[in-house]
Amino acid sequence: MQIKINDVLRAYIEPLTEAEHAALERSLLAEGCRDALVLWDDILVDGHNRYAICQQHGIPFKVIQNTTFKSMEDVMLWMIDNHLGRRSVGDFQRGVLALRKKDILAQRAEAEAARLKAEDAAIAPPESDAEPVAAKVRTSREDIARAARLSTNTISQIEKIQKTATPELVEAVRAGTISINAAATVATLAPEDQVQAVAGGKKFLQQAAKEIREQRAASRPPKPARPAPWEDGGEPPSLPSEPLTEVEHLRAEVAQLKERNAALRAENAELRERISQLVDAS
Known part of the structure; x- marks a missing residue:
């Protein structure tokens, strides 16, 4: 059977990186093509990289037919589900x-x-x-x-x-140069500014995302303070008629310690972020 390559299907899933392609090639040369290529009639559905490498080096391979496909959409949905199940994605x-x-x-x-x-x-x-x-x-x-x-x-x-996002910024996300969160922030810039940020490298991208977030935070109106219930016409809290028991004192101290612990955790996270930024800038 003459296997046909559909360009749409071949480009539907992101191509391997150079390192991933080299690793696959080494594996096929050492162990052969263990997994069968999936066909829809004579159209290759799964295994484009393996097929190309096997053809290049004369490595034998097996094929199997998927007879459940009724349309190109069925093929694409199968390809999507197949790749979503892979840990390497x-x-x-x-x-x-x-x-x-x-x-x-x-x-x-x-x-x-x-x-x-x-x-x-x-x-x-x-x-x-x-x-x-x-x-x-x-x-x-x-x-x-x-x-x-x-x-x-x-x-x-x-x-x-x-x-x-510009193609340059999308490629930076795929390559792991910038996180999804930071890339979504940088994507709010004008296209030419995105390209410039990507050209500046990882540190420049991180700094650009940080500055955008800081500008957003500075432009937000401050939240109005919520009035105490008695300031809004309610009854003021009544003072305790009896002194607190030892158990109540301990409960109050535990509550204060929990609040302090939460504040320390927030401060610790902020410090670690600042340290990370300083390390990246060095």
């Missing part, structure tokens, strides 16, 4: 894949709703305004985040990066 790529799955499922739901509406229009009387009930599709932000094993906030940040 990074957070950003998992988020991108999960969002692609969301788009495919949402389009399918719209198409199904349109089909049902057309069928109902052919059967129901013209004056009927009843909307067809389409099958529910799990495309909420929570569902997508669960599929990618990420938080909903991280999914939102990845969406922002996809919409506003």
Whole structure:
């Protein structure tokens, strides 16, 4: 069988890095191609890198057919689920894949709703305004985040990066030069400023994200202090008529210690962040 390469499918999943490609090549040369390539008829679905390396070095390989695919969308959904299950896929790529799955499922739901509406229009009387009930599709932000094993906030940040980040900034996220959180912040800059920040390297990107956050914090209006209940017309707290018992004293001390512990933890986290920034700047 002549295996065909579909360029859309080959580019659908992010390519391996040079280090990952070299490691795969070493493994295939040493151990052979242990996992079979997956085909849809004569189209290669899974194993593009293995296939290219095997062809280059004359390494034998096996193929298996997946007969469940009915459309290119089925193939893409299978590819997404297959890669989401791999531990080697990074957070950003998992988020991108999960969002692609969301788009495919949402389009399918719209198409199904349109089909049902057309069928109902052919059967129901013209004056009927009843909307067809389409099958529910799990495309909420929570569902997508669960599929990618990420938080909903991280999914939102990845969406922002996809919409506003320049290709240079996206590549920096994929390479691990900048975190998803920081990249979403830098993505709010103008495109030329994003490119300049990426060109400055990891430290410059971190500094840019920090400055943007500080500017946002400074521009936020201060939160109004909440009045005490008695200042808002309520009854003032009554003074205890009897002295506190020893147990009550101990409970009060425990509460104070808990508050102090929380404050110390916050201070410790802030200090560690400052130390990390100083180390990066050195």
